[in-house]
Amino acid sequence: MTASSLARLGVSWIVVACAAIVILLLSVAWLRPALAACKRVSSTGIGAVAFFYGASVQAERFEQFDSVVIEPDSGFDPRTHTAHCPNWYAYVSVGEVTKERAYYAQMPKTWFAGSNAAWSSTIVDQTAPGWPAFFVEQIVKPLWERGYRGFFLDTLDSYQLVAKTDVERAQQQAGVVAVLHALKARYPQAQLILNRGFDILPQAHDQVAAVAFESLFGRWDQTNQRYGEVPGNDREWLLGQARQIHERYGLPVISIDYCPPEDDACRREIVQKIEALGLIPYVTDGGLQTVGAGGTVLADGAPPLKKATFRR
Known part of the structure; x- marks a missing residue:
């Protein structure tokens, strides 16, 4: 110029x-x-994880986490929070449905196999014709369109409440696997975290990014509305499952534990215990309504599961 x-x-x-x-x-x-x-883990990593089912999601409170599972009916829109670090996962129930879900009324009543009184929910028959397609089109598709690229699949074992024989259990398991395969066939890039589902892992482990379970040290009794310690034999059984998942499939394992929301010492102690075992910890309240405590174990290159030595 x-x-x-x-x-x-x-x-x-x-x-x-x-x-x-x-x-x-x-x-x-x-x-x-x-x-x-925001690049603490890869797009397929889990890293430090949180689970929050509250009605109001304040994204900035979860910036220390790499992956966050939330209740999609909260109205949270991950498309408007791309500046924040977490990978947002939508909670999705596979084995049960409640009347509050928008898609409940669209489901044929012949698909309902029983009820779970503790959670006031209905158990879905996983062998029902059309269920995998309905699950993908009516439940997952709207969430995908809202920007979710990860899904936390819950109630995978609920069929055990209604299946009474080995044949019935095998049929239900095959139905759950069909649901997962249908989801991944439609959305190959979807990242899936399973809540338990140990019995279906031989057929579905290559479809998932991580496996979670609840209550390794601290548990929540939904029926009696109280917290408590996990019995040693229950803990050892869960750790046996975790070892198999690590050794056979190389998947990260998440333990979701529970403490009263005001008990910071309880949360810190349990997080340390879980991390010492090579698992990814998250400790929160029984309703998952508060931001709990997580850890620093990353899914990519997580340390091997250590042999447990616990006080009984």
């Missing part, structure tokens, strides 16, 4: 232009660390 042109523009324009350049440079400088912080 010539001197005469600058004169015509006036000094004020030069000042504005310089200020704009400075602001742009500072924005890039500030954004770069933020973007780097």
Whole structure:
């Protein structure tokens, strides 16, 4: 630009232009660390994980986590929170449905196999014709369109409440596997975390990113509405399942434990115990309504599961 042109523009324009350049440079400088912080794990990693089923999701409270499972009926829209680090997972129930779900009324009553009184829910017959397609089209598709790319699949073992013979259990397990395969066939990039589902892992382990279970040290009794310690034999059984998952499939394992929300010491102690075993910890309240405590174990390159030595 010539001197005469600058004169015509006036000094004020030069000042504005310089200020704009400075602001742009500072924005890039500030954004770069933020973007780097959001790459703590790969797109298929789990990292530090949280589970929150509260009605109001405040995204900034979960920035220390890499993956966050939330209740999609909260109205949270992951598309409007792409600047935050967590990979957002939607909670999805496979084996049960409640009347509050929008899709409940669309399900044929012949698909209902029983009830779970503790959670006021209905058990879904996994062998019902059309169930896998319905699950993908009516339950997962709307969530995918809202921006969810990860799904936490719960109640995978609920069929055990109604299946009474080995043949019936095998049929129900095959139905659950068919649901998972249908989901991944439609959305190959979907990241899946299973809540238990140990019996279906031989047929479905290559479809999932991680396996979770509840109550390794601290448990929540939904029926009696109280917290308690996990019996040693229950803990040892769960750790046996975790070892098999690590050794056979190389999948990260998450333990979701429970403490009263005001008991910070309880949360810290259980997180440390779970991490010491090479598992990914998350400790929260019984209703998963508060932001709990997680850990630093990453799914990519997680340490091997250690042999447990617990006080009985």
